[in-house]
Amino acid sequence: MVRLCVICNKERAIVKRPKTGQQVCKGCFYYVFETEIHNTIIDSKLFKKDEKVAIAASGGKDSTVLAHVMKLLNERYQYGLELFLLSIDEGITGYRDDSLETVKRNQQQYDLPLKIVSYSELYGWSMDQIVKEVGLKNNCTFCGVFRRQALDRGAVMLDVDHIITGHNADDIAETVLMNILRGDVGRLQRCTEICTTGDGCIRRSKPFKYTYEKEIVMYAYFKKLDYFSTECIYSPNSYRGHARTFLKDLEAIRPSAIIDIIHSGEAFEIKKEVKLPTQGVCKRCGYMSSNELCKACVLLEGLNRGLPK
């Protein structure tokens, strides 16, 4: 017996949607997947007409699908956006050099201008060199802090003031949990916002905020999108690993848990008497910072002095 798609009742169902458990056909899956992203964009008034937007592209599944879907929605709904691809070369041999090849292929396929900025050109240090210096213990801190700034600097070079990233619902739910576990209430409040911005700084948005990681993979699989799927060779840290495993287990028990966590995160309000760090500007580089010097400058100073951290 052929199962029919529960949405159109015509085509044969070929997948069970991870988000809802519905059995749907390929066409309906594409429709709901794309429409949910479109709804998210419209409801949060993410873009202005004629805006220039940079897609942070790593060559991984999230950013590859993001580039594909943004190009498609931009044409279908006439957002009127001018899209760019922006890639960061952290300088990790055997990982980033390969994934950048994927980004370059994407550039051809989607016909979007591409800009690559590298750690060594911005900071004088590649990740390979940093790992040689600090070992495998805090290297992810360096990479994360540097990437944030590197994206902003790349955006300035492209003359763009809006970056969109491929962070998906799983990433956001995981961050909500992490911030509770770490006791970081400032970030707990910020991490569910779809668009964050420091004053005068570049806006940063997450159109995949409500999109399940599994459905992104599914979409890429059916559309035969070309992406790079190797974990970074400098492995991720363990505490976050615990949160990730927990989230996967939650999803297995109740598929809506990911959305439910984001829903909770959006409802959280912090007591007024709780002191949150105030955002200022780094004295050295002018980047936004809650301390006198921004984290990147502190880390960089340590590297250059030969005293990590």
Next chain:
Amino acid sequence: MCNIQEEITLNFDVKIKPKSKNCVKCKTAKATILIRHSTYCRKCFQHVFVGKFRKNIEKSRNASNSGSGEKVMIGFSGGPSSRAMLQLISEYNEVLPQKQFYSEIVVCHIDESLLFNNQKSTIPQIEQIVRKYNYPFIGLYLQNIYNSDVTKSGCYNNVIEIAIDDAKILQQEDSIFSPSEKLLNLLNNISKLTAKEDFIWYLKLCYLIDTARKNGCTRLFLGDCSTRLSIKIISLTSKGRGFSLPLETSGETDWFKDVIITRPMKDMLSKEIGIYNQFAGLEDIYIQSVTSMMHAKASIERLTEDFIVRLEKEFPSTVSTIARTGAKLTPSDYILEENRCIICLMPYQENNKIWQNRIIVMTIPSLQQSNGCSNIQQLHCSKNSKNPYDCSNVSNDESMTNIEFTDLLCYGCRVNMRDIKVANNKTILPPYVAEGVEEKKKKDNRKQMRKHIEEYLLCNEEEL
């Protein structure tokens, strides 16, 4: 180079760890207890433990300002934490015999043995413990939540029957199903343990609050310890209950108006409570839950417990960090007294259903509406159709669609309702839920009436 440095810090870490075997507080006695990173002797441990409890309870007493002594109720499951709480409250109230802080202390226990085949009632054991304190004891059976007197009015005998596409309010007929059968049918029709556990907890909570109210108690003590609360913070978050989380985990809340909920054990770890009970010779009883002895992935609650307890072993500040994070959250300014979920009695957010329909698209609209503009139109339509209380529809009609019914639920309970399978056995929700629906209907009706005559009214509602 860096390896050498790491080793040094490692050694340093070891040195910070308490090598000295003396108590960190009195510095003289030999330490026998390790709590997180500190060692205590028995005497100092007990002093610190009782001190934490007193601090919390004083705080709540000062805030409520009731000088003459209030009548309070202890929610007593019989587990270690509520066992310690019973002892601590009684000691506290007897500090000054001539001036008791609480004029009367009632102990209440809800028996859940019905849920476990052939299990004996827990009430006799509990009663034996409570008898030592000479406090009045109320033993309840969870299934009696179906009694008509467990309602605001005290004699409301309608229930809600859930069917495939509607929910009916009907007169309860005890001759057909006993309360036990109704409760078992309801729980058996819930296909997932997560939802089942959630349901059981809120039924218990509602029963406790109702009992406190009927007995004139203005305060209900619950025994959640910090380990429990941190598990709850994560599990409530995971179940989409972030909006009501501050009310459900705070040291004190007045969300139930005349019955204040206080959690005086909120700063004690379950380990501390275990040690205290052992020293004080307090016996607790084993309380079974629907996921006891089950795999960690049996339910969200069970998984979270497993996760936190394991994490706490590896990182001993996990529980206290989570509890502190939770304590920094506050109920939203947008909480409205009237937006109270009819099942769990917790507040719900306005419009969260619209949000959900936008980010989880379950259907394809007909061809002409496929752009953003008509989506908004669609929004309005669904909003209108969801409002069943226009003035032509006065409360005689007691059947409503499931959509109308779920409009009266919070997000978390709506997620639970998805796991209810309508089977041959009738799914019947207790009278307090039906009463909530009717109350809400009446309120909405009055609102509609008011809208009709608004322009002729010369003063606002309170003055009428």
